[in-house]
Amino acid sequence: xxxxxxxxxxxxxxxxxxxxxxxxxxxxxxxxxxxxxxxxxxxxxxxxxxxxxxxxxxxxxxxxxxxxxxxxxxxxxxxxxxxxxxxxxxxxxxxxxxxxxxxxxxxxxxxxxxxxxxxxxxxxxxxxxxxxxxxxxxxxxxxxxxxxxxxxxxxxxxxxxxxxxxxxxxxxxxxxxxxxxxxxxxxxxxxxxxxxxxxxxxxxxxxxxxxxxxxxxxxxxxxxxxxxxxxxxxxxxxxxxxxxxxxxxxxxxxxxxxxxxxxxxxxxxxxxxxxxxxxxxxxxxxxxxxxxxxxxxxxxxxxxxxxxxxxxxxxxxxxxxxxxxxxxxxxxxxxx
Amino acid sequence: xxxxxxxxxxxxxxxxxxxxxxxxxxxxxxxxxxxxxxxxxxxxxxxxxxxxxxxxxxxxxxxxxxxxxxxxxxxxxxxxxxxxxxxxxxxxxxxxxxxxxxxxxxxxxxxxxxxxxxxxxxxxxxxxxxxxxxxxxxxxxxxxxxxxxxxxxxxxxxxxxxxxxxxxxxxxxxxxxxxxxxxxxxxxxxxxxxxxxxxxxxxxxxxxxxxxxxxxxxxxxxxxxxxxxxxxxxxxxxxxxxxxxxxxxxxxxxxxxxxxxxxxxxxxxxxxxxxxxxxxxxxxxxxxxxxxxxxxxxxxxxxxxxxxxxxxxxxxxxxxxxxxxxxxx
Numbered sequence: 001x002x003x004x005x006x007x008x009x010x011x012x013x014x015x016x017x018x019x020x021x022x023x024x025x026x027x028x029x030x031x032x033x034x035x036x037x038x039x040x041x042x043x044x045x046x047x048x049x050x051x052x053x054x055x056x057x058x059x060x061x062x063x064x065x066x067x068x069x070x071x072x073x074x075x076x077x078x079x080x081x082x083x084x085x086x087x088x089x090x091x092x093x094x095x096x097x098x099x100x101x102x103x104x105x106x107x108x109x110x111x112x113x114x115x116x117x118x119x120x121x122x123x124x125x126x127x128x129x130x131x132x133x134x135x136x137x138x139x140x141x142x143x144x145x146x147x148x149x150x151x152x153x154x155x156x157x158x159x160x161x162x163x164x165x166x167x168x169x170x171x172x173x174x175x176x177x178x179x180x181x182x183x184x185x186x187x188x189x190x191x192x193x194x195x196x197x198x199x200x201x202x203x204x205x206x207x208x209x210x211x212x213x214x215x216x217x218x219x220x221x222x223x224x225x226x227x228x229x230x231x232x233x234x235x236x237x238x239x240x241x242x243x244x245x246x247x248x249x250x251x252x253x254x255x256x257x258x259x260x261x262x263x264x265x266x267x268x269x270x271x272x273x274x275x276x277x278x279x280x281x282x283x284x285x286x287x288x289x290x291x292x293x294x295x296x297x298x299x300x301x302x303x304x305x306x307x308x309x310x311x312x313x314x315x316x317x318x319x320x321x322x323x324x325x326x327x328x329x330x331x332x333x334x335x336x
Numbered sequence: 337x338x339x340x341x342x343x344x345x346x347x348x349x350x351x352x353x354x355x356x357x358x359x360x361x362x363x364x365x366x367x368x369x370x371x372x373x374x375x376x377x378x379x380x381x382x383x384x385x386x387x388x389x390x391x392x393x394x395x396x397x398x399x400x401x402x403x404x405x406x407x408x409x410x411x412x413x414x415x416x417x418x419x420x421x422x423x424x425x426x427x428x429x430x431x432x433x434x435x436x437x438x439x440x441x442x443x444x445x446x447x448x449x450x451x452x453x454x455x456x457x458x459x460x461x462x463x464x465x466x467x468x469x470x471x472x473x474x475x476x477x478x479x480x481x482x483x484x485x486x487x488x489x490x491x492x493x494x495x496x497x498x499x500x501x502x503x504x505x506x507x508x509x510x511x512x513x514x515x516x517x518x519x520x521x522x523x524x525x526x527x528x529x530x531x532x533x534x535x536x537x538x539x540x541x542x543x544x545x546x547x548x549x550x551x552x553x554x555x556x557x558x559x560x561x562x563x564x565x566x567x568x569x570x571x572x573x574x575x576x577x578x579x580x581x582x583x584x585x586x587x588x589x590x591x592x593x594x595x596x597x598x599x600x601x602x603x604x605x606x607x608x609x610x611x612x613x614x615x616x617x618x619x620x621x622x623x624x625x626x627x628x629x630x631x632x633x634x635x636x637x638x639x640x641x642x643x644x645x646x647x648x649x650x651x652x653x654x655x656x657x658x659x660x661x662x663x664x665x
Contacts, residue, residue, distance in 0.1 A: 060565060064468075096571045096573060097571065099570065100570035105566075108562075109562050115567065115581050116563070117585060117660060126572070180569075
């Protein structure tokens with residue numbers, strides 16, 4: 001797993017929340033790794049632990065209720081040395097040097113992800129000043145202008161002094177990307193960066209991210225619930241359900257040959273242009289993480305559920321280079 | 337910004353004219369006038385006063401004139417700080433009475449305001465950033481106690497404790513005896529500070545508790561905002577995240593509240609001022625209303641309205657400085 005190109009390697013990550021009613025296992029045993037220049041897509045319905053996985057990587061799990069209960073998050077520096085994020089305090093210097101510098105994050109809500117009381121430029125400069133060696137104001141400012149220009153904001157020299165409320169949603173997301181990329185991070189975590197945007201803007205942002213990824217050769221972890229988007233950008237896709245990975249495979253085979261019934265359900269609930277087929281949404285909704293059903297978490301929504309699904313939680317099976325957490329693939333593994 | 341302030345001040349003039357009419361109308365509402373309560377006071381002391389004399393006094397004070405004439409007599413001298421004369425203070429001019437008390441009223445109100453903000457905001461920040469910790473509960477409980485104790489009660493308790501426990505002879509007033517008539521000096525100022533903290537604590541406790549609660553709630557809201565995660569994700573120190581990014585966004589309500597609070601500190605200080613024998617406008621308006629000393633009562637009420645308007649203007653200006661989204665054009 002830890003080849004020289006590996007940027008981040010997550011092993012059996014567990015992120016829990018203490019609530020009045022018990023422990024919520026928001027992320028439960030998630031493992032993955034991302035290589036330089038590659039994109040991992042994470043899909044799943046709301047509340048399946050996607051965002052908490054990304055927050056864990058940044059070591060920004062909402063405290064004091066949330067905490068990383070187990071596992072490893074190994075980040076590999078350019079020189080090959082590694083750091084296990086789970087071992088460091090969120091406010092420790094090592095973590096702060098990592099955040100914004102080595103790994104950066106873009107959030108879901110561009111409308112609220114910039115602080116309304118500071119100018120866009122000030123907020124970008126704040127990040128640059130923190131991690132880079134630009135000393136004087138003019139240098140910092142020209143760097144911020146350059147970043148805004150890079151993400152396609154017109155008239156960046158004047159817009160750098162504007163406040164977030166003077167930017168449109170798409171522009172704010174561009175500004176966020178400019179801020180995230182201002183220190184040339186090696187890992188970019190994008191948590192549903194296009195969900196709140198128009199489709200036209202969405203396409204622009206996706207293309208922009210793709211271009212910048214090529215330019216900077218960074219790893220991207222792209223979270224979305226939109227399978228259409230994931231097909232455009234991701235090399236590998238991880239499907240999450242109730243805090244666990246239910247299927248992991250390369251993007252092509254996920255679309256052409258989905259294995260897990262949940263993945264099939266997700267694909268069937270999405271409209272395909274030109275197709276007259278009725279949409280088939282997945283019945284029911286994501287179960288309460290405090291009251292997970294016995295056996296497989298998905299069995300009571302699963303159209304292919306078997307007797308064993310109600311009793312035992314399935315392990316992960318390897319099928320044709322894919323990993324699937326479903327009893328349906330038990331035989332195939334035995335056969336292989 | 338300058339244009340905005342000028343315009344706001346200009347708008348205040350018609351507003352104040354309307355308010356003055358309203359105040360005068362309300363003051364005229366209770367039956368009778370100053371003479372009636374004066375006659376009642378005289379006769380309660382066993383003396384009599386002839387009807388003829390009452391009529392003559394009525395004539396002299398102009399109390400038998402129609403309302404609009406009395407109103408005009410009151411307002412016509414406003415620009416020259418002439419607010420008519422008081423009945424109960426031997427016909428002294430209202431301005432001379434108000435002037436004597438206004439300074440201390442504003443001093444006490446202002447100090448209380450500063451006290452509430454300086455004490456309340458840091459505790460509110462602590463409570464929000466240490467939600468559900470021991471410290472948070474401690475301040476919450478203390479805040480509720482502070483909110484629920486009536487001011488005069490707190491004043492009495494402080495005086496009692498001061499006298500019987502610490503042996504301080506008198507916590508009342510703003511000066512020790514020897515300084516009351518003395519000219520201003522450093523010693524007198526120090527003496528003032530030694531006395532000032534008591535009314536400030538008494539008047540400010542409830543408000544401080546309010547500031548703590550408000551600050552805590554607002555900051556907790558702000559800390560859940562996306563831009564706080566953004567700030568953390570940049571790699572900023574937690575303290576910078578809190579103080580630079582969160583607190584500034586949580587101040588709106590406190591600023592608005594502080595602006596409206598200014599006149600309340602004067603009317604709210606009435607009972608405390610009587611208990612602590614403080615030279616503020618609170619007791620003045622209380623006696624003026626009781627004895628139907630209409631020009632004096634009306635003028636004090638008017639000054640409270642001016643304070644409210646000025647307080648709101650200051651709050652609006654500070655808000656514009658704190659939040660660039662607020663633009664006054």
